[in-house]
Amino acid sequence: MKTALWFGKHNNNKVKCLLCPHYCLIDECKSGICRVRTNIEGELYSDVYGLVSALRADPVEKKPLYHFFPGRFILSIGSIGCNLRCRFCQNCEISQVSVQDAGHFEYYEPEAIVDMARLVKNNIGIAYTYNEPTVWYEYMVDIAQRSKQAGLKNVMVTNGFINPEPLGHLLEFMDAFSVDLKGFTESFYRINTSSHLEPVKNTLEQIHAAGKHLEVVNLVIPTLNDDETVFEEMVSWIAAQLGKETVLHLSAYFPRHRATEPPTPVSTLLRLNKIARRQLYFVYIGNAPDENNKTLCPSCHNSLILRVGYHVSIIGLDAEGRCKSCGFLLFENF
Ligand code: SF4
Ligand code: SF4
Incomplete structure (x- = not known):
């Protein structure tokens, strides 16, 4: 258990979780909609830390x-x-x-x-x-x-x-x-x-x-x-x-x-x-x-990457992630 981030304290030891748009208002000893963030004595805790x-x-x-x-x-x-x-x-x-x-x-x-x-x-x-x-x-x-x-x-x-x-x-x-x-x-x-x-x-x-x-x-x-x-x-x-x-x-x-x-x-x-x-x-x-x-170059339609299931063959990209044929930059994370 770890004290949660993103919550506010309310009357009667309730807490409001501000993490997601449900904004659960949680009574003592209860958890939010996600079931894993719990109000203990007016503090919100993450039940799943670690x-x-x-x-x-x-x-x-x-x-x-x-x-x-x-x-x-x-x-x-x-x-x-x-x-x-x-x-x-x-x-x-x-x-x-x-x-x-x-x-x-x-x-x-x-x-x-x-x-x-x-x-x-x-x-x-x-x-x-x-x-x-x-x-x-x-x-x-x-x-x-x-x-x-x-x-x-x-x-x-x-x-x-x-x-x-x-x-x-x-x-x-x-x-x-x-x-x-x-x-x-x-x-x-x-x-x-x-x-x-x-x-x-x-x-x-x-x-x-x-x-x-x-x-x-x-x-x-x-x-x-x-x-x-x-x-x-x-x-x-x-x-x-x-x-x-x-x-x-x-x-x-x-x-x-x-x-x-x-x-x-x-x-x-x-x-x-x-x-x-x-x-x-x-x-x-x-x-x-x-x-x-298959990934095709949007500029010249050269074949760049072939995939069979999770097996990947990079065939048309240079070492910087550019199309070998026309130089179009496809991958900044390569
Ligand atoms: S669903 Fe979980 S994360 Fe979302 S507001 Fe409720 S307690 Fe917080
Ligand atoms: S984990 Fe299940 S319930 Fe949660 S968003 Fe994904 S599909 Fe929906």
Whole structure:
């Protein structure tokens, strides 16, 4: 347990958590919506500080990040809890439980995680992922500060439901973000995730304005968020607010947790991919057998990177991340 950051004290020993847009007002001995931030005698504590439920070196493409040090590895760590309640959660065993109900986890000091990251071969740094890292904010900050000092990169894989001030502090240490944009209507977010769309859009804009590397993930769920008109509105917003060079991943869904919709047909992904490519340079399909994941130069259409699963072949980029054919700078993080 560790005293939480970002809370205010209220009457009758209540506390208000200011970390995410739920602004939970929490009674003594109770926790917030995320189940892992608890009021003890009028102070807010993180229940998950140092508690690691998953830890492994993954290809950076698995986060997914396709334009950030392609072909390298990243030490990926996760804990317990999430501030959303997605019906279709793919990681519900760790995201939708409290510490008391969770299965196996181990305690690590922040320094131990950084030391481990240094030892992994071909590793660029540390990714905070698997469950929602916002809810173990204090631990993530403590690791990220040390990791940055050690010359490692920090990556946050997030639902984007975080308030601007805590995010602003995180931006000092984070190098890249993979952010879910789960749909593009308020009703989708409210009904299917128990959260709201607007704060996620604000997060994306704040990350972009800070100049951090950003890739957006859209899990396509039949009948829930595959409407072409709404999808096109989302793509237009990404192009206008985040830039045409923003990487968009269209990810296939499979029934999990409380969702019973059928899996996403590949034909749906291909149809939406075609729509997105009218406005964005880089659109990829994930979690599906299709191999439409070649990276082409947006300037001369030379083939730059080939991918088969998580295997990456860099064929058309020079050592500085420029297209060998026309000199277009594609990768600043290479
Ligand atoms: S981080 Fe958790 S406790 Fe804090 S406002 Fe969000 S859901 Fe509530
Ligand atoms: S944000 Fe991610 S981890 Fe949290 S409930 Fe939704 S899908 Fe699960």
